[in-house]
Amino acid sequence: GESVGLHLPTLSVQEGDNSIINCAYSNSASDYFIWYKQESGKGPQFIIDIRSNMDKRQGQRVTVLLNKTVKHLSLQIAATQPGDSAVYFCAESRNDYKLSFGAGTTVTVRA
Amino acid sequence: KAGVTQTPRYLIKTRGQQVTLSCSPISGHRSVSWYQQTPGQGLQFLFEYFSETQRNKGNFPGRFSGRQFSNSRSEMNVSTLELGDSALYLCASSSGDRTDTQYFGPGTRLTVL
Numbered sequence: 001g002e003s004v005g006l007h008l009p010t011l012s013v014q015e016g017d018n019s020i021i022n023c024a025y026s027n028s029a030s031d032y033f034i035w036y037k038q039e040s041g042k043g044p045q046f047i048i049d050i051r052s053n054m055d056k057r058q059g060q061r062v063t064v065l066l067n068k069t070v071k072h073l074s075l076q077i078a079a080t081q082p083g084d085s086a087v088y089f090c091a092e093s094r095n096d097y098k099l100s101f102g103a104g105t106t107v108t109v110r111a
Numbered sequence: 112k113a114g115v116t117q118t119p120r121y122l123i124k125t126r127g128q129q130v131t132l133s134c135s136p137i138s139g140h141r142s143v144s145w146y147q148q149t150p151g152q153g154l155q156f157l158f159e160y161f162s163e164t165q166r167n168k169g170n171f172p173g174r175f176s177g178r179q180f181s182n183s184r185s186e187m188n189v190s191t192l193e194l195g196d197s198a199l200y201l202c203a204s205s206s207g208d209r210t211d212t213q214y215f216g217p218g219t220r221l222t223v224l
Protein backbone atom coordinates (compact mmCIF):
# COMPACT_ATOMS: atom_id res chain seq x y z
CA GLY A 1 0.00 0.00 0.00
CA GLU A 2 0.94 3.65 0.01
CA SER A 3 2.79 4.82 3.04
CA VAL A 4 5.43 7.15 4.28
CA GLY A 5 7.43 5.65 7.06
CA LEU A 6 10.47 6.27 9.18
CA HIS A 7 13.02 3.60 9.83
CA LEU A 8 13.46 4.15 13.56
CA PRO A 9 10.94 5.39 16.11
CA THR A 10 13.62 6.81 18.42
CA LEU A 11 17.06 8.30 18.08
CA SER A 12 19.39 9.28 20.91
CA VAL A 13 22.27 11.59 19.98
CA GLN A 14 25.05 13.29 21.88
CA GLU A 15 24.94 17.06 21.92
CA GLY A 16 27.24 18.41 19.25
CA ASP A 17 27.07 15.29 17.09
CA ASN A 18 25.29 15.09 13.75
CA SER A 19 21.87 13.42 13.56
CA ILE A 20 20.46 11.49 10.64
CA ILE A 21 16.76 10.70 10.50
CA ASN A 22 15.54 8.40 7.75
CA CYS A 23 12.26 8.02 5.95
CA ALA A 24 11.06 5.59 3.30
CA TYR A 25 8.13 6.14 0.98
CA SER A 26 6.44 3.68 -1.30
CA ASN A 27 4.57 5.79 -3.86
CA SER A 28 6.70 6.67 -6.85
CA ALA A 29 4.18 9.35 -7.79
CA SER A 30 5.19 11.41 -4.74
CA ASP A 31 6.93 14.54 -5.94
CA TYR A 32 7.16 16.81 -2.93
CA PHE A 33 8.59 15.99 0.49
CA ILE A 34 8.69 17.92 3.72
CA TRP A 35 10.24 17.51 7.14
CA TYR A 36 8.43 18.81 10.19
CA LYS A 37 9.50 19.05 13.82
CA GLN A 38 6.97 18.76 16.61
CA GLU A 39 7.76 19.75 20.17
CA SER A 40 5.61 18.69 23.07
CA GLY A 41 2.35 20.62 23.21
CA LYS A 42 2.88 22.31 19.86
CA GLY A 43 1.85 21.82 16.28
CA PRO A 44 4.32 20.59 13.66
CA GLN A 45 6.87 23.19 12.58
CA PHE A 46 8.19 23.29 9.02
CA ILE A 47 11.91 22.53 8.75
CA ILE A 48 12.75 22.04 5.10
CA ASP A 49 11.25 20.69 1.91
CA ILE A 50 12.49 19.19 -1.33
CA ARG A 51 10.95 18.57 -4.73
CA SER A 52 11.50 15.40 -6.69
CA ASN A 53 13.63 17.15 -9.28
CA MET A 54 16.31 17.68 -6.63
CA ASP A 55 18.60 15.28 -4.75
CA LYS A 56 19.73 17.55 -1.97
CA ARG A 57 18.71 20.74 -0.30
CA GLN A 58 20.39 22.59 2.53
CA GLY A 59 19.06 24.91 5.16
CA GLN A 60 20.44 26.28 8.35
CA ARG A 61 22.12 23.29 10.05
CA VAL A 62 19.83 20.92 8.17
CA THR A 63 20.17 19.00 4.94
CA VAL A 64 17.56 16.87 3.23
CA LEU A 65 18.63 14.13 0.83
CA LEU A 66 16.27 12.44 -1.60
CA ASN A 67 17.02 9.15 -3.30
CA LYS A 68 14.22 8.44 -5.74
CA THR A 69 15.75 5.17 -6.89
CA VAL A 70 15.15 3.53 -3.51
CA LYS A 71 12.36 5.90 -2.43
CA HIS A 72 14.24 7.19 0.56
CA LEU A 73 14.79 10.57 2.12
CA SER A 74 16.78 11.64 5.10
CA LEU A 75 17.18 14.67 7.31
CA GLN A 76 20.61 15.52 8.59
CA ILE A 77 21.00 17.89 11.51
CA ALA A 78 24.48 19.27 12.07
CA ALA A 79 25.85 19.91 15.57
CA THR A 80 22.70 18.73 17.32
CA GLN A 81 21.56 20.96 20.17
CA PRO A 82 19.23 20.33 23.14
CA GLY A 83 16.59 22.42 21.38
CA ASP A 84 16.55 19.84 18.59
CA SER A 85 14.89 17.33 20.91
CA ALA A 86 11.48 16.70 19.37
CA VAL A 87 9.51 14.34 17.17
CA TYR A 88 10.43 14.58 13.50
CA PHE A 89 7.99 13.72 10.74
CA CYS A 90 8.52 13.29 7.05
CA ALA A 91 5.55 14.01 4.82
CA GLU A 92 4.93 13.55 1.14
CA SER A 93 2.57 14.98 -1.37
CA ARG A 94 1.32 13.54 -4.62
CA ASN A 95 -0.93 15.12 -7.17
CA ASP A 96 -3.46 16.26 -4.60
CA TYR A 97 -3.83 18.73 -1.78
CA LYS A 98 -2.94 16.64 1.22
CA LEU A 99 0.15 15.61 3.08
CA SER A 100 0.74 12.00 4.08
CA PHE A 101 2.86 11.74 7.20
CA GLY A 102 5.20 9.08 8.45
CA ALA A 103 4.99 7.75 11.99
CA GLY A 104 7.66 10.05 13.40
CA THR A 105 11.07 9.69 15.01
CA THR A 106 11.61 10.94 18.55
CA VAL A 107 15.02 12.56 18.84
CA THR A 108 16.56 12.90 22.28
CA VAL A 109 19.71 14.96 22.69
CA ARG A 110 22.04 13.86 25.50
CA ALA A 111 24.05 16.54 27.27
CA LYS B 112 2.48 38.22 11.14
CA ALA B 113 0.24 36.17 13.39
CA GLY B 114 0.38 32.41 13.01
CA VAL B 115 -2.41 29.92 12.67
CA THR B 116 -4.78 30.06 15.61
CA GLN B 117 -7.12 27.35 16.79
CA THR B 118 -9.91 27.54 19.31
CA PRO B 119 -10.59 26.13 21.75
CA ARG B 120 -7.25 24.64 22.77
CA TYR B 121 -8.81 21.99 24.98
CA LEU B 122 -12.21 20.40 24.93
CA ILE B 123 -13.88 17.63 26.89
CA LYS B 124 -17.04 16.03 25.55
CA THR B 125 -19.04 12.89 26.19
CA ARG B 126 -19.97 10.18 23.74
CA GLY B 127 -22.82 11.08 21.45
CA GLN B 128 -22.27 14.82 21.64
CA GLN B 129 -21.06 16.93 18.78
CA VAL B 130 -18.22 19.42 18.64
CA THR B 131 -17.13 22.34 16.47
CA LEU B 132 -13.50 23.39 16.21
CA SER B 133 -12.30 26.63 14.70
CA CYS B 134 -9.20 27.59 12.76
CA SER B 135 -8.02 31.03 11.67
CA PRO B 136 -5.32 30.85 9.00
CA ILE B 137 -2.35 33.13 8.54
CA SER B 138 -3.45 36.41 7.00
CA GLY B 139 -3.52 36.09 3.22
CA HIS B 140 -3.65 32.29 3.20
CA ARG B 141 -6.62 30.82 1.39
CA SER B 142 -6.08 27.13 2.03
CA VAL B 143 -6.88 25.38 5.29
CA SER B 144 -6.23 21.70 5.93
CA TRP B 145 -7.29 19.64 8.93
CA TYR B 146 -5.44 16.69 10.41
CA GLN B 147 -6.14 14.30 13.26
CA GLN B 148 -3.20 13.20 15.39
CA THR B 149 -3.39 10.16 17.67
CA PRO B 150 -0.64 8.02 19.22
CA GLY B 151 -1.85 4.98 17.33
CA GLN B 152 -2.55 6.38 13.87
CA GLY B 153 -0.23 9.36 13.78
CA LEU B 154 -1.13 12.36 11.65
CA GLN B 155 -4.00 11.68 9.30
CA PHE B 156 -5.49 14.02 6.74
CA LEU B 157 -9.14 14.96 7.19
CA PHE B 158 -9.89 17.54 4.49
CA GLU B 159 -8.63 20.63 2.74
CA TYR B 160 -10.48 23.79 1.77
CA PHE B 161 -9.57 26.53 -0.64
CA SER B 162 -11.76 29.54 -1.31
CA GLU B 163 -14.68 27.88 0.49
CA THR B 164 -14.44 24.71 -1.64
CA GLN B 165 -13.35 21.31 -0.41
CA ARG B 166 -10.59 20.12 -2.72
CA ASN B 167 -9.69 16.87 -1.01
CA LYS B 168 -11.04 14.62 1.69
CA GLY B 169 -9.41 11.87 3.72
CA ASN B 170 -10.78 8.51 4.73
CA PHE B 171 -12.90 9.51 7.67
CA PRO B 172 -16.59 8.76 8.27
CA GLY B 173 -19.27 11.26 7.40
CA ARG B 174 -19.47 12.32 11.05
CA PHE B 175 -16.48 14.49 10.28
CA SER B 176 -17.30 17.56 8.26
CA GLY B 177 -15.88 20.97 7.65
CA ARG B 178 -16.43 24.26 5.98
CA GLN B 179 -14.60 27.40 5.11
CA PHE B 180 -15.86 30.93 5.21
CA SER B 181 -15.23 33.82 2.84
CA ASN B 182 -12.55 35.21 5.18
CA SER B 183 -10.74 31.82 4.93
CA ARG B 184 -11.50 30.87 8.51
CA SER B 185 -12.49 27.26 8.79
CA GLU B 186 -14.48 25.07 11.13
CA MET B 187 -14.67 21.35 11.48
CA ASN B 188 -17.50 19.49 13.10
CA VAL B 189 -17.65 16.02 14.55
CA SER B 190 -21.08 14.63 15.28
CA THR B 191 -22.05 11.69 17.48
CA LEU B 192 -18.69 11.60 19.18
CA GLU B 193 -17.02 8.28 19.90
CA LEU B 194 -14.25 7.49 22.37
CA GLY B 195 -11.89 6.94 19.45
CA ASP B 196 -12.33 10.54 18.34
CA SER B 197 -10.14 11.65 21.24
CA ALA B 198 -7.17 13.24 19.51
CA LEU B 199 -5.25 16.38 18.76
CA TYR B 200 -6.90 18.15 15.84
CA LEU B 201 -4.51 20.29 13.87
CA CYS B 202 -5.17 22.76 11.16
CA ALA B 203 -2.64 24.08 8.71
CA SER B 204 -2.81 27.00 6.33
CA SER B 205 -1.02 27.81 3.11
CA SER B 206 -1.36 30.07 0.12
CA GLY B 207 -3.09 27.27 -1.74
CA ASP B 208 -0.57 25.96 -4.20
CA ARG B 209 0.05 22.25 -3.71
CA THR B 210 3.72 22.73 -2.85
CA ASP B 211 3.29 25.82 -0.71
CA THR B 212 4.46 25.35 2.84
CA GLN B 213 1.71 24.35 5.23
CA TYR B 214 1.96 26.11 8.58
CA PHE B 215 0.33 24.38 11.51
CA GLY B 216 -1.56 25.77 14.45
CA PRO B 217 -1.09 24.50 18.02
CA GLY B 218 -4.08 22.17 17.75
CA THR B 219 -7.22 21.49 19.73
CA ARG B 220 -6.98 18.63 22.21
CA LEU B 221 -10.33 16.83 22.21
CA THR B 222 -11.09 14.30 24.92
CA VAL B 223 -14.22 12.18 24.61
CA LEU B 224 -15.43 10.53 27.81
